[in-house]
Amino acid sequence: DGGITQSPKYLFRKEGQNVTLSCEQNLNHDAMYWYRQDPGQGLRLIYYSQIVNDFQKGDIAEGYSVSREKKESFPLTVTSAQKNPTAFYLCASSMVGGRGNEQFFGPGTRLTVL
Amino acid sequence: AQKVTQAQTEISVVEKEDVTLDCVYETRDTTYYLFWYKQPPSGELVFLIRRNSFDEQNEISGRYSWNFQKSTSSFNFTITASQVVDSAVYFCALSEAQYGNKLVFGAGTILRVKS
Numbered sequence: 001d002g003g004i005t006q007s008p009k010y011l012f013r014k015e016g017q018n019v020t021l022s023c024e025q026n027l028n029h030d031a032m033y034w035y036r037q038d039p040g041q042g043l044r045l046i047y048y049s050q051i052v053n054d055f056q057k058g059d060i061a062e063g064y065s066v067s068r069e070k071k072e073s074f075p076l077t078v079t080s081a082q083k084n085p086t087a088f089y090l091c092a093s094s095m096v097g098g099r100g101n102e103q104f105f106g107p108g109t110r111l112t113v114l
Numbered sequence: 115a116q117k118v119t120q121a122q123t124e125i126s127v128v129e130k131e132d133v134t135l136d137c138v139y140e141t142r143d144t145t146y147y148l149f150w151y152k153q154p155p156s157g158e159l160v161f162l163i164r165r166n167s168f169d170e171q172n173e174i175s176g177r178y179s180w181n182f183q184k185s186t187s188s189f190n191f192t193i194t195a196s197q198v199v200d201s202a203v204y205f206c207a208l209s210e211a212q213y214g215n216k217l218v219f220g221a222g223t224i225l226r227v228k229s
Contacts, residue, residue: 031214033217040221040222042118042120042205042220042221043159043205043219044219045216048216050214058216088157090157092159096215099145099166099209099211099214099215100147100164100166100211100215101215102161102164103161103215103217104161105158105159105160106158107157108157108158
């Protein structure tokens with residue numbers, strides 16, 4: 001089945017530690033996205049990538065980093081510089097070469113900083 | 115600037131009632147796309163519908179219907195004869211042609227359907 005997988009589902013981190021969230025897709029999509037969801041605030045874009053080896057900052061990129069070495073993978077690292085990292089993180093992908101393409105979402109990773 | 119407002123934070127209805135979720139958007143672009151997504155308790159967002167700015171026809175899909183009105187910058191979503199399985203968070207989102215497929219989301223509306 002085609003889809004997006006995110007791991008782990010739940011992640012606990014101590015303050016001051018970096019942590020990497022995994023996102024893999026087998027939909028053959030060129031574009032991938034990372035969003036952060038906080039209660040009552042909807043989804044906010046962290047980073048996105050429209051092609052391998054290229055990515056752009058979204059609205060809240062500070063304290064995060066990404067890489068896009070393979071088309072299928074777009075890992076997100078939450079660094080110790082992120083002041084309030086506890087949130088629900090969603091990865092998505094879409095086609096490019098058109099407009100208004102819908103994004104397909106993974107099941108999310110819930111990160112808690114202890 | 116692009117912005118999506120979902121003024122209803124939470125709605126509670128009894129099963130079989132009709133319910134409308136409101137969405138108001140702001141954009142300066144003449145070509146844009148509007149979306150509705152459903153987020154059940156499992157957390158994964160499920161795509162429901164996409165509308166482009168040149169197509170104001172209303173759409174019906176089973177118990178779901180959407181009313182797009184450019185004159186009021188609204189894209190409202192109605193569920194007819196609601197069911198408990200409709201309980202979820204619903205997000206309205208906007209993408210502008212000049213920004214490719216980037217989405218701007220509203221804050222979401224929590225819908226609780228009680229039996």
